[in-house]
Amino acid sequence: MKIHVERDVLADAVQWVARSLPNRPSVPILAGLKLEASGNQVVLSSFDYETSAKVVVAADVTEEGTALVSGKLLAEIARSLPAKPVSLSSDDSRLEITCGSARFTLQLLPVGEYPDLPEMPSATGTLEPELFAQAVAQVVVAAGRDELLPVFTGVRLEIEGDTVSLLATDRYRMALKELPWTPTGSVTDGAALVPARVLSESSKSMTAGERISLSLAAGDGGEGLIGFAGEGSNGVREITTRLLDGEFPKVRHLMSIQPNLTVRANTSEIVSAVKRVALVAERNTSLRMVIGEDHITLEAATGDQAQAVEALEATVVDETGQGLSMNAAGFNPHYLLDALNALDTPYVNFAFTAPGKPCLLTPLVELDGEPSADYKHVIMLMRLPQ
Incomplete structure (x- = not known):
């Protein structure tokens, strides 16, 4: 050569x-x-x-x-x-x-x-690269890292007509993103459990071209294969990976929260406040969000050694009409930051049902607008000491 x-x-x-x-x-x-x-x-x-x-x-x-x-x-x-x-x-x-x-x-x-590379399956459809990369980044933050529980280290990719859904969970949080795509093959419906690491690498490294081609060959017993291909100024790139075996947990119903209380706040302001307050948060303890009528207060502490408190303006709405159904919520500060950083809008909507129950975060373009329906992030709240 x-x-x-x-x-x-x-x-x-x-x-x-x-x-x-x-x-x-x-x-x-x-x-x-x-x-x-x-x-x-x-x-x-x-x-x-x-x-x-x-x-x-x-x-x-x-x-x-x-x-x-x-x-x-x-x-x-x-x-x-x-x-x-x-x-x-x-x-x-x-x-x-x-x-x-x-x-x-x-x-x-x-x-x-050296082993022969697997054949790329027939193309199933194409995606817009930047949109796909953003969607994957918003979802993989909720995927698990424990290789002993491989089913949680994957992202469930679901195809339904002209929509692709990405869903991930590590049991303590979950994220769902829906995005449009263009089917090119005979397969218009299907599902696959893709390793989150490979999906993340594929989406980030194929943004140079006009489209990303997705090829899916689902099989029984974990023998399915998924492939991604993109062409740009840096050449033609292809990645294939075997699908993960196992049944992904049924968590979609947790995305359909009917809130008793909603809180709306500026995304960048709450991100900055959480970062500051979390500096004194003791390991494995919660960051406390105290909910008032027109504001929220973030609190954290490391025993008697250090405490932090910061108040932020917020729009608080009692959805029941019977007064505030809860006045405080406990978040894992790292999970909360991951969820907030995944948003791409100026404002965020928190939907609460009850203390200790899941909280749904959705993006808001305008403070008084409707939450976006194509991205949902659920965090399991931590129980607060009485």
């Missing part, structure tokens, strides 16, 4: 593919990054039997061929190269990288032992 490629093009492609490499590969060969040169392009790819990543970039190919090298090491080298054209050439045992006066030689890994 012998190719010439622009330094920035190579560095960007290698960095992107290398992000999918496993930190602790089950077999050493899976730490490799594969380069395949043919025609006027080079394909860089990685695969760990669960997730594959592939990018196709333009290159001046003078000798076609394939090489497999340590992905992490190649990524470090590509990132450090000077701003000059790069030449890569390989023989039976080594890959040589030349950029200006810098030269690196890497030992090749046995390409014959």
Whole structure:
């Protein structure tokens, strides 16, 4: 193999593919990054039997061929190269990288032992990249991190006609986002449980093109596959990952809260106040929201060592007409900040039913307007000491 490629093009492609490499590969060969040169392009790819990543970039190919090298090491080298054209050439045992006066030689890994990448399923539909990236970011904050409970580390993707719904929960909070999409295949309805980490990486790294193509091949016993593809100035990028097995909990009904009390406030003001007050919040204790008739007060403390209190203007509405049904709510401050930071509107609407019951947060464009119906974030309230 012998190719010439622009330094920035190579560095960007290698960095992107290398992000999918496993930190602790089950077999050493899976730490490799594969380069395949043919025609006027080079394909860089990685695969760990669960997730594959592939990018196709333009290159001046003078000798076609394939090489497999340590992905992490190649990524470090590509990132450090000077701003000059790069030449890569390989023989039976080594890959040589030349950029200006810098030269690196890497030992090749046995390409014959490397697994074949899975085939991308047939395209199911397309999404607007920026809208998709924003939607995924709003939802993945509620996904679990505990690998011992894999079903909670996923995002449930539901397709219904021209709408895609994303739903995630870690049992203590949940987020739902609905967004439009354009079906292109015969599948107009379906569902898949996608690893949240892969979904997040896919959405953030494919914003350069006009559309993202989603390909879904649902199967039984956790053998389903989902793929994302996008084309932009940084080449054609594809990611596939196996779907998670297991039954996602039925939590949609918790999004249909009929509030007894609503509180509306400025999003940026409450974010800043929560950050300040939470500085003195003791670990595993709640941030207390005291609800008044025209304001809220945030309180937190670390025993007798430190206390913080801050009041904010708010629009408080008693939905029952019988007086305020509750005067305080206890939030996990980290969950509250995650939810508020996921909003993309100037105002936020809190919907309460009773102390200790779930609280629904929805975005508001105007303080006296209707809450947005396409994004909902539920937080399980913490019980306050009597």
